[in-house]
Amino acid sequence: MTLIAQISDLHIKANGRLTYKKVDTHAALLRVIATLNALLPRPDAVVITGDLVDFGAPEEYQTLRQALRGLQLPYLLLPGNHDERQALRVAFPEHQYLQGAHTLHWQMRIKGLQLLALDSSVPGQPWGHVDAAQLQWLDEHLAREPQLPAVVMLHHPPFLCGIEHMDKQPLRNAEALAAVIGKHPQVERVLSGHLHRSVQARFAGTLACVAPGVSHQVAFDLAEGAPANFVLEPPGFLLHRWHPQQGMSTHLCAIGEHPGPWPFYDANGLID
Numbered sequence: 657m658t659l660i661a662q663i664s665d666l667h668i669k670a671n672g673r674l675t676y677k678k679v680d681t682h683a684a685l686l687r688v689i690a691t692l693n694a695l696l697p698r699p700d701a702v703v704i705t706g707d708l709v710d711f712g713a714p715e716e717y718q719t720l721r722q723a724l725r726g727l728q729l730p731y732l733l734l735p736g737n738h739d740e741r742q743a744l745r746v747a748f749p750e751h752q753y754l755q756g757a758h759t760l761h762w763q764m765r766i767k768g769l770q771l772l773a774l775d776s777s778v779p780g781q782p783w784g785h786v787d788a789a790q791l792q793w794l795d796e797h798l799a800r801e802p803q804l805p806a807v808v809m810l811h812h813p814p815f816l817c818g819i820e821h822m823d824k825q826p827l828r829n830a831e832a833l834a835a836v837i838g839k840h841p842q843v844e845r846v847l848s849g850h851l852h853r854s855v856q857a858r859f860a861g862t863l864a865c866v867a868p869g870v871s872h873q874v875a876f877d878l879a880e881g882a883p884a885n886f887v888l889e890p891p892g893f894l895l896h897r898w899h900p901q902q903g904m905s906t907h908l909c910a911i912g913e914h915p916g917p918w919p920f921y922d923a924n925g926l927i928d
Contacts, residue, residue: 658767658898660807661699661729663688664849664867665707667738668723670715675872676886681710684871684911685723688893691911693728699895700766702729705849705867706736706777706811708744717747735760735777736811736849737784737825761790763797765804769898772797774810774833782825784812784850791836798840805898806843813848813866815857821884822851822874834860844904845896854892854908865906868892 667681675681692702709716724731733751735741745754753762759775772794776784798806812827814834827833837843837860846859852869853876868891875885895907920926 657697658769659697659699660766660769660771660896660898661692661695661702662705662847662865662867662894662896663692663702663870664705664811664893665736665852665869665871666704666720667707667710667869667871668716668720669710670713670719675710679872679886679888681871682719682723684891685720686726688870688891688911689723689727691909692893693726695895699729701764701771702727702731703771703773703809703847704731704733705809705847706734707738707849708733708736710738712738712740712743714743714747717743721747732762732764732771732773733760734773734809734811735775737777737782739777741775741777741779757789759787759790761793768805768900770797770801770804770806772806772808774808776810776812776827784810784825784827785829786810786827786833788832791832795836795839798836798843802840802842804842805904806840807845807847807896808837808843809847811848812850813855813857814846814859814864817851817853817855817857817866818878819851819853819874819876820880820882825850830859837862844898845906847894847896852886854894856906863906865894865896867894868908870911 764771814830816823846864852874854868855866872886873889
């Protein structure tokens with residue numbers, strides 16, 4: 657069994673500043689770290705699918721790095737539209753997978769599961785794009801081991817969700833990504849963030865899953881012309897479970913401590 661936890665959209669700021677003058681994203685990250693550290697069985701890795709910091713500033717990445725020292729699990733980083741590639745590289749020099757090509761795409765194998773990360777960030781833009789070189793790289797890696805289950809990850813979801821202001825900043829070449837993934841049925845999931853909500857859609861013959869934000873969420877409003885608002889709904893993360901006989905399942909998990917657990921049954925059977 658392989659367990660991959662996915663957190664997303666940390667939007668870390670430095671010097672105690674609040675995101676949008678309201679959200680303590682640093683405290684939110686510390687809460688999700690405590691939750692991840694307490695999980696049993698323990699995840700094999702944590703993937704963080706972009707928008708690691710809020711403005712790509714070096715001091716924000718240092719604040720992120722310091723917080724992640726408390727995470728007792730291996731973690732892997734992807735950039736989002738709020739990130740700055742070179743500042744991210746400099747802040748995490750020991751993460752060798754970030755130090756290669758111009759874009760921050762990488763491959764990792766974890767206990768019989770192949771993780772393939774794409775860099776959909778476009779400097780200075782909120783929308784996403786995966787360039788032709790990355791798509792070729794993805795196609796080649798998937799073609800080499802067609803029997804190895806794979807998870808493809810990027811920041812921008814490859815589908816529209818109906819929240820208008822988010823759909824204005826999509827992955828602009830989702831069709832090109834679909835053309836590659838559709839050739840490789842071993843792709844079990846396409847994982848992303850960006851939407852600050854848990855959303856799923858069929859994509860290229862597989863399932864695309866968006867992780868919620870670990871602090872603030874995009875307001876759920878499907879009305880035409882709805883404003884770009886956020887809400888402090890309960891945050892969460894995704895846990896992807898791969899089993900060789902049972903396949904992959906994805907769990908939406910709550911952050912923090914909550915009442916319970918309590919039993920369904922006692923000595924007399926189902927409790928009434």
